[in-house]
Structures are given as structure tokens and as C-alpha cells.
Amino acid sequence: MVGSLLEHGPSTVAELAERLGLTEQGIRRHIDAATHDGIIEAREERPVGRRARGRPAKRFALSERGHASGPTAYDAVAVDALRYLRESVGDDAVEDFARRRMAEWEARYAERIASLPLDQRPAALAEALADDGYASTVHDTTLGVQVCQHHCPVQHVAEEFPVLCEVETEAIGRLVGRHVQRLATIARGDGVCTTHIPLTDISNKQSTSGRTSS
Numbered sequence: 001m002v003g004s005l006l007e008h009g010p011s012t013v014a015e016l017a018e019r020l021g022l023t024e025q026g027i028r029r030h031i032d033a034a035t036h037d038g039i040i041e042a043r044e045e046r047p048v049g050r051r052a053r054g055r056p057a058k059r060f061a062l063s064e065r066g067h068a069s070g071p072t073a074y075d076a077v078a079v080d081a082l083r084y085l086r087e088s089v090g091d092d093a094v095e096d097f098a099r100r101r102m103a104e105w106e107a108r109y110a111e112r113i114a115s116l117p118l119d120q121r122p123a124a125l126a127e128a129l130a131d132d133g134y135a136s137t138v139h140d141t142t143l144g145v146q147v148c149q150h151h152c153p154v155q156h157v158a159e160e161f162p163v164l165c166e167v168e169t170e171a172i173g174r175l176v177g178r179h180v181q182r183l184a185t186i187a188r189g190d191g192v193c194t195t196h197i198p199l200t201d202i203s204n205k206q207s208t209s210g211r212t213s214s
Contacts, residue, residue, distance in 0.1 A: 001020065001030050001034065001040075002034070002039060004019050005060070005066070005150070009137075009148060009150045009191060009192045010191050010192075011061075012058065012059055012060070013028060013031070013060070031060055034066075038066075039063060039065060040061060040062055040063055040066055041060070041061060041062075041066075042060055043058070043060070043191075062191075075155075075156040075157055079160060079161075082094055082097070082160075094161060094163060095167075098163045098167045099167050102167045102168060102170075105168075106171040106174065106175060109171075110175060113175050118199060122138045122145045122147055122197050122199075125147055125172065125176060126147050126148075129149055133151065133153050134149040134150075134152065134153065134193075135149065135150040135151040136149045136150065144199040144200070145199060146197070147172070149192060149194075149195075150191075150192050151186075152193055155186050158186075158187035162185075164187075165185050165187055169182045169195065172195055172197075176197050178197055178198055178199070179198070180196060180197050180198075181195070182194070182195050182196075
């Protein structure tokens with residue numbers, strides 16, 4: 001169940017039961033045990049759209065402890081090392097480290113993404129992220145797509161050093177060839193890291209609209 005929540009994010013009992021091939025009663029037993037152990041937590045989310053009656057939908061998500069049970073490695077050592085770097089040299093040194101680390105990451109991903117058409121790059125990015133332990137998925141939206149990372153191997157490091165998230169967002173934008181927007185991050189307490197990637201050139205649309213109306 002932890003693996004399913006890592007891959008798909010917050011889910012209902014019915015969704016978990018369908019994915020895992022278990023009965024809802026069986027899933028609830030697993031949920032009760034995992035909740036007792038502090039691995040998952042319940043969240044109430046009101047349905048989107050016109051439906052207003054009834055109780056808010058209840059979804060279950062990994063807690064901070066649950067995320068830590070994933071492939072997060074050497075958090076304490078990394079935080080101590082970056083603290084030492086910040087205290088000894090300064091914040092600029094931490095940013096330089098983050099950019100150097102991300103440059104290697106970006107170069108490796110570019111081999112899989114750069115030659116693809118724009119509309120194929122988000123899915124290729126999600127696949128590459130998943131291979132690196134980020135449990136990523138991609139979802140269509142009205143104005144583009146959202147790449148969701150359901151696990152962050154550097155979550156606890158990024159909580160204290162958000163520059164890691166900032167340079168990653170910049171790198172994603174370069175990889176997909178668009179100005180992207182980070183809508184949520186696990187390091188800030190959100191359930192997933194969500195990056196919006198527009199697949200249309202909004203500035204061109206606005207300028208075209210302006211010429212038409214004049």
C-alpha cells in the first residue's frame with residue numbers, strides 16, 4: 001500500500017482496493033494498521049464540481065514518516081554537510097553546490113528528453129524521475145500538463161535548503177523548453193511536488209488576440 005501511495009499520491013479506499021486487487025474491507029484493515037503506526041494519514045477533500053451534498057471525500061496519503069520509509073538516503077549527513085558549508089562559506093556556496101548537483105542531473109535527463117517533440121517531453125521527464133526514485137506521474141490539464149512527484153528522496157534536506165527545489169524547477173523548465181511553475185512541494189508540506197508545464201505559447205496567443213481585436 002505504501003508503494004501505491006508513493007506512485008499515485010493521495011487515494012481513496014476504493015482506488016487502493018482496485019489497484020491492489022483487495023476488497024475495501026481488507027484495505028481498511030491495512031489503513032487502520034498503517035495509521036496506527038503513523039505511516040499514512042487521512043485527508044478530507046471536498047469534491048470538485050457541482051456536487052455539494054454528503055460528506056467530503058476522504059483520501060489517504062503518506063505521512064512524513066511514510067515518505068521517510070521510501071528511498072530517502074543519508075538525510076542527516078546531507079543536512080549537516082550543507083549546514084557546515086553555509087556556516088563556513090555562506091549561502092552562495094550552498095546554491096553553487098545545488099546548481100552543480102543539478103547540472104549533472106539535467107545533463108543525464110537531457111539525453112532522454114531534448115530530442116523529443118514538446119508534447120512528449122513531460123511524460124519522458126516523469127519516467128526519468130520515476131527511475132530515480134521520485135515516483136512520478138503526468139496528468140493533462142486545460143493549459144498543459146502537470147508532472148507530479150509523489151516522493152522526494154531529498155525531502156528533509158530541501159525543507160531546510162529550498163534552493164534545491166528552486167534549481168530543480170529551473171532545470172525542468174530548460175529540459176522541456178518552457179517556463180514552468182512549481183505549484184506544490186513535499187518539502188513545504190504538500191502531498192506531492194507538482195510542476196505545471198504549459199504546452200502552448202501563451203504570449204503568442206495573447207499577441208494574436210490583440211492584433212485581431214485591434
